Amino acid sequence: MSLHELKILTSVSTPEIILNPNGVLRIKGRSVIANANGFCMLIDEWLDKYICNPADNTSVDFHLEYISTSNLKIYIQFLKKIESVKLKNKKYIINWYYDEGDEDILEMGEYISSILNIPFNYIYISDPTLPD
Numbered sequence: 001m002s003l004h005e006l007k008i009l010t011s012v013s014t015p016e017i018i019l020n021p022n023g024v025l026r027i028k029g030r031s032v033i034a035n036a037n038g039f040c041m042l043i044d045e046w047l048d049k050y051i052c053n054p055a056d057n058t059s060v061d062f063h064l065e066y067i068s069t070s071n072l073k074i075y076i077q078f079l080k081k082i083e084s085v086k087l088k089n090k091k092y093i094i095n096w097y098y099d100e101g102d103e104d105i106l107e108m109g110e111y112i113s114s115i116l117n118i119p120f121n122y123i124y125i126s127d128p129t130l131p132d
Helices: 037-052 069-088 103-116
Strands: 006-008 016-019 024-031 057-067 091-099 121-125
Touching (some): 037 069, 069 091, 103 121
Parallel strands (some): 024 057
Antiparallel strands (some): 006 016
16 A cells, blocks of 8 residues: 655644655645644654655654644654664655744754754745845
C-alpha cells in the first residue's frame, strides 16, 4: 500500500499541513488548536506509515506565525517521530522560518531544538513589502 500526500488546509486555529511521501513536510500558519486529538491522530497515523519507509532525505519546514504553548507538545511529538528516520539510515533536516521582527517564533524554535537536542536551520524571512 502506497502512502499518499496528507493535506490539511489552514483554518482560524490550525496551520496548513502538507505531508508528502517524497520527504517534504510543511507546516505553515497559526497553531491555536483547542482540542488537538483528532487533528493529531491524522498526522500521527501518516507519520507512522511514513517512518516505515521514509524518503532518503526528509525536509521539515515550519513557518508558523503563532504557536500557543498548549500546542507545543504537538510539534515536539511530531519531531520525535521524524527523528526515528535515522533508524532507517535516512537523513532529515528541520527548517524553522521566522518573519522579520518575530523574535517569539525564533525563540520557540530555539526552545524546541534545545529540548529535543535536534539542530534546526533558522531561516529569516524579511518583509517583502519593504524596499531592499
